[in-house]
Amino acid sequence: MTWFQKNRKIQKQVEFECYFEESQAPKQDKPKVKEARRSRTHFSRFQTDILIEAFEKNRFPGIATREKLAQRTGIPESRIHIWFQNRRARHPGRKQATAQLSQNSQCPALKTTDQPAPSKTLSSRLSVTTALSPPHTPSGPLNLSRGHQKQLSRTTVLQPSQVVQGRGDGQNSSVFIGHLSPVVTPGEEGFHTQAPFCLQIQERLQDPGESSGSAVPPLDRSTRAPAVNQHFRELDQKHFTFLQHWDEWLRSMLAEWIPDEKYWSPGESELHPQQVQLQQPASISHQVDTTPQQ
DNA sequence: AAACTAACCTATTCAAGCC
DNA sequence: GGCTTGAATAGGTTAGTTT
Numbered sequence: 001m002t003w004f005q006k007n008r009k010i011q012k013q014v015e016f017e018c019y020f021e022e023s024q025a026p027k028q029d030k031p032k033v034k035e036a037r038r039s040r041t042h043f044s045r046f047q048t049d050i051l052i053e054a055f056e057k058n059r060f061p062g063i064a065t066r067e068k069l070a071q072r073t074g075i076p077e078s079r080i081h082i083w084f085q086n087r088r089a090r091h092p093g094r095k096q097a098t099a100q101l102s103q104n105s106q107c108p109a110l111k112t113t114d115q116p117a118p119s120k121t122l123s124s125r126l127s128v129t130t131a132l133s134p135p136h137t138p139s140g141p142l143n144l145s146r147g148h149q150k151q152l153s154r155t156t157v158l159q160p161s162q163v164v165q166g167r168g169d170g171q172n173s174s175v176f177i178g179h180l181s182p183v184v185t186p187g188e189e190g191f192h193t194q195a196p197f198c199l200q201i202q203e204r205l206q207d208p209g210e211s212s213g214s215a216v217p218p219l220d221r222s223t224r225a226p227a228v229n230q231h232f233r234e235l236d237q238k239h240f241t242f243l244q245h246w247d248e249w250l251r252s253m254l255a256e257w258i259p260d261e262k263y264w265s266p267g268e269s270e271l272h273p274q275q276v277q278l279q280q281p282a283s284i285s286h287q288v289d290t291t292p293q294q
Numbered sequence: 295a296a297a298c299t300a301a302c303c304t305a306t307t308c309a310a311g312c313c
Numbered sequence: 314g315g316c317t318t319g320a321a322t323a324g325g326t327t328a329g330t331t332t
Contacts, residue, residue, distance in 0.1 A: 037308085037309075037310090037319095037320060037321070038319085038320060038321085039310085039319095039320095040309080040310050040311075040318085040319055040320075041319060041320085042311090042319090043318095043319090060302095060303090063301090079319085079320095081302095082319065082320065082321090083318095083319075085303080085304080085320095086318065086319065086320085087318095088303090088304085089304070089305070089306090090317085090318075
């Protein structure tokens with residue numbers, strides 16, 4: 001499908017370029033037959049139920065899951081892919097992400113099952129998300145000296161879906177996928193980070209490369225407070241140490257990038273409660289201490 | 295390193311089929 | 314005719330491969 005899409009695009013371009021030449025030349029009878037649409041697929045109740053069940057578990061199934069679903073339902077994988085695309089578009093969840101973000105100034109990396117699919121609007125906003133290696137990755141510590149600025153300066157504007165879910169094609173292999181995400185928005189006096197930072201943790205799933213619509217609760221400010229999220233208490237010591245190192249590292253990087261502390265410091269006074277309160281998916285809310293540590 | 299490619303995404307639109 | 318929803322398209326991304 002991708003191949004044909006691209007070739008149609010190229011073909012159109014060629015046709016456009018040749019347009020004037022052809023208009024001069026005698027017309028040849030070359031009827032451009034557009035192939036008929038694929039006939040509408042009718043899903044049975046049984047098939048739909050399976051797909052809906054899968055959708056509720058995971059809005060972004062990877063190829064492995066799609067193929068399993070294809071086997072279970074007898075529907076071609078390509079149709080399942082389309083079905084999930086349409087479903088995501090038409091069942092975005094309770095709230096609109098963009099509205100939510102603009103109102104609550106939340107990190108774009110935050111997304112839960114109940115939140116809508118990430119929108120293009122979001123990526124077109126001035127949302128700068130940096131995806132960086134952690135200071136102590138499972139493969140070893142990261143050298144944070146100034147001599148390694150190249151790595152630090154690698155700033156990428158990511159599609160929210162990629163921030164949140166990673167790739168759906170099985171290419172994420174790390175246990176934790178973290179993103180430092182200061183949401184930078186143009187303000188009257190320059191640029192402002194709207195939240196200190198958000199850290200998205202994604203646990204290894206049954207299919208290691210696969211993403212899930214249900215995000216693990218983000219590391220919020222409470223990780224710096226005595227009342228540590230229950231969720232993180234449950235992490236083993238190794239992972240927790242890793243997170244602590246990361247937290248420190250992120251703040252050191254912020255201090256370096258944005259020397260003016262008022263733009264990123266988690267100082268209590270600058271933050272509006274709305275900016276601190278983090279959304280928790282209903283399914284895990286019982287595990288997490290969501291009380292803002294004001 | 296740059297170009298290319300595959301796979302993925304969202305947003306939008308078209309259109310079949312049901313009521 | 315309106316609504317739901319599968320299919321198609323446009324335009325974007327990342328990551329892996331090739332040149």
